[in-house]
Amino acid sequence: MSSERNAAFARAIVSLAEAEGALDTIEDELLEVARAVDGSTELRDRLTDLHLPIARRLSFVESEVLAAAHPVTRTALAMVIAGGVAGHLGAIATAVAAAGATSREQEYAEVRVAQPLDDARRAALKAALERSTGRTLDLKVVVDPSVIGGISARIGDTVIDGTVARRLEELRARVGA
Amino acid sequence: MPFFLAAEEASGGIELLPEAAELVWGLVAFLLLFGFMSKFVFPRFGTMLDERRAEIEGKIESADAKLVEAEEARRGYEASIADARGEANRIVEEARAAAETVRAEILSRAEAEAAALVERARTDVAGERERVLQELRGQVGAISVELAERIVERELDAATHSALVDEYIGRLAARG
Numbered sequence: 001m002s003s004e005r006n007a008a009f010a011r012a013i014v015s016l017a018e019a020e021g022a023l024d025t026i027e028d029e030l031l032e033v034a035r036a037v038d039g040s041t042e043l044r045d046r047l048t049d050l051h052l053p054i055a056r057r058l059s060f061v062e063s064e065v066l067a068a069a070h071p072v073t074r075t076a077l078a079m080v081i082a083g084g085v086a087g088h089l090g091a092i093a094t095a096v097a098a099a100g101a102t103s104r105e106q107e108y109a110e111v112r113v114a115q116p117l118d119d120a121r122r123a124a125l126k127a128a129l130e131r132s133t134g135r136t137l138d139l140k141v142v143v144d145p146s147v148i149g150g151i152s153a154r155i156g157d158t159v160i161d162g163t164v165a166r167r168l169e170e171l172r173a174r175v176g177a
Numbered sequence: 178m179p180f181f182l183a184a185e186e187a188s189g190g191i192e193l194l195p196e197a198a199e200l201v202w203g204l205v206a207f208l209l210l211f212g213f214m215s216k217f218v219f220p221r222f223g224t225m226l227d228e229r230r231a232e233i234e235g236k237i238e239s240a241d242a243k244l245v246e247a248e249e250a251r252r253g254y255e256a257s258i259a260d261a262r263g264e265a266n267r268i269v270e271e272a273r274a275a276a277e278t279v280r281a282e283i284l285s286r287a288e289a290e291a292a293a294l295v296e297r298a299r300t301d302v303a304g305e306r307e308r309v310l311q312e313l314r315g316q317v318g319a320i321s322v323e324l325a326e327r328i329v330e331r332e333l334d335a336a337t338h339s340a341l342v343d344e345y346i347g348r349l350a351a352r353g
Contacts, residue, residue: 113338113342114333114338115335115338117342121339121342121343121346124346125342125345125346125349128346128349128350129349131349131350132349132352148326148329148330148333149329149333149337149338149341150341150342150344150345151341151342151345160349162341162344162345162348164329164333164341168322168325168326168329171322171325172318172319172322174318175314175315175317175318175319175321175322
């Protein structure tokens with residue numbers, strides 16, 4: 001049920017973004033905001049607490065941190081918050097990015113790294129992933145300190161995890177911790 | 178006058194021999210008395226003595242018979258006592274054997290129970306030791322991984338990040 005709702009919100013946002021001709025920008029900004037919300041319990045609680053007045057929840061959209069964001073991004077966020085699905089913002093942002101990639105006849109690939117990639121490495125990574133999967137990819141790079149080091153790529157249901165966090169997790173499992 | 182005084186007077190000393198008449202009368206009286214005694218008294222004495230002897234002999238025989246009887250009774254008692262002693266010894270031996278069997282059985286059971294207790298205690302101790310070791314291993318592992326995580330996070334500089342990314346790309350390229 002929630003995945004259908006997420007998909008419906010994603011379709012609506014994609015329609016808005018395509019109408020504005022800014023789908024690529026909206027995808028990136030939504031992914032960035034979703035990442036920030038996932039990383040902040042306080043912000044997440046503020047946006048998902050349905051007991052709070054809606055005006056207070058929506059105040060985030062008009063806050064300084066989103067001042068530079070595209071108006072469609074803010075509109076999309078307002079829609080998600082008012083719709084009571086802010087807790088699924090990450091999934092919705094991913095669905096929007098995937099829809100954007102499909103519209104560009106590409107497949108959405110989410111790459112998580114601990115530090116930003118330079119252009120050369122980003123291009124090399126894209127080429128390597130495309131060679132490995134045999135698909136044309138729309139690469140979205142998310143800076144996620146929790147991976148500690150290395151890269152984790154998700155393409156559809158396939159995950160290629162080469163992060164230090166995963167190695168530590170394997171080590172933890174091996175020592176029975 | 179008595180004859181010894183007459184003799185003393187006649188000889189001037191003591192005369193012991195009686196006169197002849199006295200001797201005759203004395204002899205007659207003696208014979209009469211002896212005849213009477215032989216006729217009436219001595220046979221009675223003989224009869225009495227025979228009876229007495231017979232009675233004594235009867236008593237002696239009776240005593241001998243009783244003695245024999247007593248001896249037999251004594252032997253009987255001794256035999257009974259010997260039998261009773263033998264029976265008592267047999268009972269004591271049986272009781273001792275039974276007690277020994279029971280003792281051995283109790284000892285064996287106690288030893289088995291003690292061995293089982295020791296084994297159970299050993300198993301419990303081993304299990305507890307293994308559990309503690311596992312717990313300790315888990316804790317040490319968790320601490321080690323946490324420390325490793327902190328060290329890795331602190332030590333990962335930009336160059337290492339780049340190296341990790343390059344390694345990832347290299348592996349992907351090798352796979353593709």
